Amino acid sequence: xxxxxxxxxxxxxxxxxxxxxxxxxxxxxxxxxxxxxxxxxxxxxxxxxxxxxxxxxxxxxxxxxxxxxxxxxxxxxxxxxxxxxxxxxxxxxxxxxxxxxxxxxxxxxxxxxxxxxxxxxxxxxxxxxxxxxxxxxxxxxxxxxxxxxxxxxxxxxxxxxxxxxxxxxxxxxxxxxxxxxxxxxxxxxxxxxxxxxxxxxxxxxxxxxxxxxxxxxxxxxxxxxxxxxxxx
Numbered sequence: 001x002x003x004x005x006x007x008x009x010x011x012x013x014x015x016x017x018x019x020x021x022x023x024x025x026x027x028x029x030x031x032x033x034x035x036x037x038x039x040x041x042x043x044x045x046x047x048x049x050x051x052x053x054x055x056x057x058x059x060x061x062x063x064x065x066x067x068x069x070x071x072x073x074x075x076x077x078x079x080x081x082x083x084x085x086x087x088x089x090x091x092x093x094x095x096x097x098x099x100x101x102x103x104x105x106x107x108x109x110x111x112x113x114x115x116x117x118x119x120x121x122x123x124x125x126x127x128x129x130x131x132x133x134x135x136x137x138x139x140x141x142x143x144x145x146x147x148x149x150x151x152x153x154x155x156x157x158x159x160x161x162x163x164x165x166x167x168x169x170x171x172x173x174x175x176x177x178x179x180x181x182x183x184x185x186x187x188x189x190x191x192x193x194x195x196x197x198x199x200x201x202x203x204x205x206x207x208x209x210x211x212x213x214x215x216x217x218x219x220x221x222x223x224x225x226x227x228x229x230x231x232x
Contacts, residue, residue, distance in 0.1 A: 024110050
């Protein structure tokens with residue numbers, strides 16, 4: 001067999017770049033507890049199992065606590081208003097908006113997404129909410145136009161790894177509150193373009209309950225099983 005020439009490689013790359021070089025996965029970690037985090041632990045188990053079958057894929061880890069996330073301050077919001085009203089922003093506003101655009105560019109460049117989401121007071125960690133606010137902006141790729149609210153990040157799979165210290169199972173005292181958090185994240189994904197069929201979820205409940213080990217093992221097993229079929 002003759003060695004592949006450069007021109008042939010270019011053609012092959014144009015035809016199926018993902019098949020040749022693999023896909024990019026953005027792993028968004030929203031817990032600052034690192035290895036002590038149940039949501040991160042289960043997500044990492046998933047990543048390990050997934051990469052075993054997809055060695056060409058790469059994982060970009062974005063821990064929202066370790067990133068210098070842009071602030072949605074006066075200059076950033078003024079730039080947003082300028083874009084929506086088709087007005088030329090000031091140099092200071094352009095600089096502020098450029099940081100938002102770069103944050104979104106990293107997000108949009110991924111082919112698949114993994115998000116670990118622990119419960120914090122019946123909601124999401126505030127750093128994750130900040131990240132969500134930053135990339136959900138008019139004038140960027142997920143919206144049809146500067147005034148549109150229809151997302152465009154379609155046909156990309158995403159898996160959410162939820163964890164909670166309390167038991168939020170059916171019939172528990174805080175079931176509804178936990179469901180609100182899960183619904184909030186899912187609705188945000190749908191708002192920026194993800195489809196229901198592409199959103200998967202694994203939950204680890206009761207990390208502080210007597211059944212913590214049993215619940216953890218169940219979630220880890222579910223994560224491994226999902227890794228075998230995810231995105232196919």
